[in-house]
Amino acid sequence: MSSRYDVIVVGGGPAGASTAICCAELGLRVALLEKGAPNRHKPCGGVLPWVASDIIESIIGEAIPERVYSNPATLGLHYTPPSGKANSGEMRGYKIHNIHRDKFDQWLRDLAVDAQVDVMYNTRFTLFEESRNLRVHADSAKGPLSLGTKYVVGADGVRSSVRGCLKRQAQTPVMLVGQETWPLTGDFRDFFYGLFREEISPIYAYAIPKDETLIIGLGVKPRESPNLDEALVRFRAWLSQEFAFKPDTRLEREVWAIPFGYFEPGQDNVVMVGDAAGLCNPLSGEGIRLGIESGEVASSAIAAAESGKSLIDTFNSEISGMADMVRGTYDFACGLDDKGREQFVLEELSRGTMRT
Numbered sequence: 001m002s003s004r005y006d007v008i009v010v011g012g013g014p015a016g017a018s019t020a021i022c023c024a025e026l027g028l029r030v031a032l033l034e035k036g037a038p039n040r041h042k043p044c045g046g047v048l049p050w051v052a053s054d055i056i057e058s059i060i061g062e063a064i065p066e067r068v069y070s071n072p073a074t075l076g077l078h079y080t081p082p083s084g085k086a087n088s089g090e091m092r093g094y095k096i097h098n099i100h101r102d103k104f105d106q107w108l109r110d111l112a113v114d115a116q117v118d119v120m121y122n123t124r125f126t127l128f129e130e131s132r133n134l135r136v137h138a139d140s141a142k143g144p145l146s147l148g149t150k151y152v153v154g155a156d157g158v159r160s161s162v163r164g165c166l167k168r169q170a171q172t173p174v175m176l177v178g179q180e181t182w183p184l185t186g187d188f189r190d191f192f193y194g195l196f197r198e199e200i201s202p203i204y205a206y207a208i209p210k211d212e213t214l215i216i217g218l219g220v221k222p223r224e225s226p227n228l229d230e231a232l233v234r235f236r237a238w239l240s241q242e243f244a245f246k247p248d249t250r251l252e253r254e255v256w257a258i259p260f261g262y263f264e265p266g267q268d269n270v271v272m273v274g275d276a277a278g279l280c281n282p283l284s285g286e287g288i289r290l291g292i293e294s295g296e297v298a299s300s301a302i303a304a305a306e307s308g309k310s311l312i313d314t315f316n317s318e319i320s321g322m323a324d325m326v327r328g329t330y331d332f333a334c335g336l337d338d339k340g341r342e343q344f345v346l347e348e349l350s351r352g353t354m355r356t
């Protein structure tokens, strides 16, 4: 293991692992610092839009292996508007991958090892310093580490410490997401269920059949009503009423956050990707694909920097389409009331769909 790298990537989630793989494929010396242990758990619904598998394969160079999939491996898409199941329906021909998130992330980190990335587990980034080059400090199981590098990639998630080191005091608002796992009961078929109703969530709620369980989740704004507990009580009641869900024995409850209304690309020779950059779809909570795609963009900006261009200017220019999409979706999501949500679902379902 070297103490001098071209690129140090902080965070071994999808954004960090894919950035590290892409940079290693450019022939750069890369370290990936991950504070967790192998097989680290990330609270997640574990669904990917159908197109994501092709995108991931083209970026990573490998297809998602079968062992990473949950049962059922493929889901359809079903929307329920505020008025309830009577006006709900499936998006005809729409398919979604149902994956096991922890296995997916480990698969990517293992590919990073195959690509000659130094993957360092149980290694927590603490800060970077700028002198002639960058110096990254971390705490590892073996003691403090100090590593030199030309570029740092902040891929350390929604509560990014790398972003904190940029000292810009940027507002980084989040949406809290509560997720519960229950034994699978009720009239659920092989769909990702997206449900919209103001009294349950100002943004989105979902239900996902996965490996004989039902994962349910929703997002709320911190310090606003309803709070997570109230919202989950109402959501369970709505699912019971509309889908005969029987919430008897909860298997798991988790609370995490997604970015909600910020974009932080980085500065100088530090770039931010994935949740750390704020790149997560605010209307659907989809962030895995955006993390991987932003990792590819970061690696291409690093390649440009190696040939004398400005890293941050190149990254800003190449990431602008994705950042605009996230910003636009945020404005749309925040502007919806129940009438707008009803209309949104109606319009989505009218694009060649079937009502249930």
Ligand SMILES: Cc1cc2nc3c(=O)[nH]c(=O)nc-3n(C[C@H](O)[C@H](O)[C@H](O)COP(=O)(O)OP(=O)(O)OC[C@H]3O[C@@H](n4cnc5c(N)ncnc54)[C@H](O)[C@@H]3O)c2cc1C
Binding pocket: 010, 011, 012, 013, 014, 015, 016, 033, 034, 035, 036, 040, 042, 043, 044, 045, 046, 047, 048, 123, 124, 125, 126, 155, 156, 157, 158, 160, 161, 177, 178, 179, 217, 256, 257, 258, 273, 274, 275, 276, 279, 280, 285, 286, 287, 288, 289, 291
């Ligand atoms: C409840 C919930 C459900 C979701 N469901 C879906 C879904 O079904 N589909 C989807 O596409 N998206 C989903 N998302 C969003 C998705 O999980 C994120 O957008 C995605 O994980 C972002 O990937 P990332 O690599 O940027 O960050 P992360 O996956 O958060 O990875 C960050 C990594 O950095 C590490 N790290 C953090 N701090 C440090 C440090 N100081 N030093 C070293 N390492 C550090 C962490 O341990 C972690 O491994 C969901 C989010 C939530 C909260």
